[in-house]
Amino acid sequence: MNIKNLYCSYPCEKINSCGKHQCDNECGKPHGHDSCPQKIPYRFPGCNHPSPKKKKCTEPITWKCTYTVYITGANCGHPIKKQCYEKDNEVKCPVKPCGRKRKCGHLCRNACGEDCEKGDCKNCNDIHKEKMKNSMKMQRRESKTLKTRSARR
């Protein structure tokens, strides 16, 4: 018989340092009560959002609240979805198209939170492309007529 295994195996039942939970270690095992391993649901301090996961009772919260919240865009009034820890002024409004006008007078097609002048204006680009196409057609037509003319000679 192994004497080392002979210890009291009843639950210890002392209260852990949290003051709420009973210790469920075996009485005879050497252990402390400074930390409480009980898994508990909790809310984040500050915002009071419930966490989707449980944590150990005495584990300090060192992570951020990722609860989904909606804020109203300060400049545009759109409802913006964000995670709780994200700063309001760092969240860009994703509403597309933004609906404001660019300097060229065309409607902005960027997201609301983006700079209206960011990137090229698609309308201006389309107009440019259309012009290029037309001038290409003209050139082709001209070269055709030149050819037919020279063929007749």
Ligand SMILES: [Zn+2]
């Ligand atoms: Zn104990």
Ligand SMILES: [Zn+2]
């Ligand atoms: Zn506890």
Ligand SMILES: [Zn+2]
């Ligand atoms: Zn939160």
Ligand SMILES: [Zn+2]
């Ligand atoms: Zn917006």
Ligand SMILES: [Zn+2]
């Ligand atoms: Zn814009």
Ligand SMILES: [Zn+2]
């Ligand atoms: Zn434009």
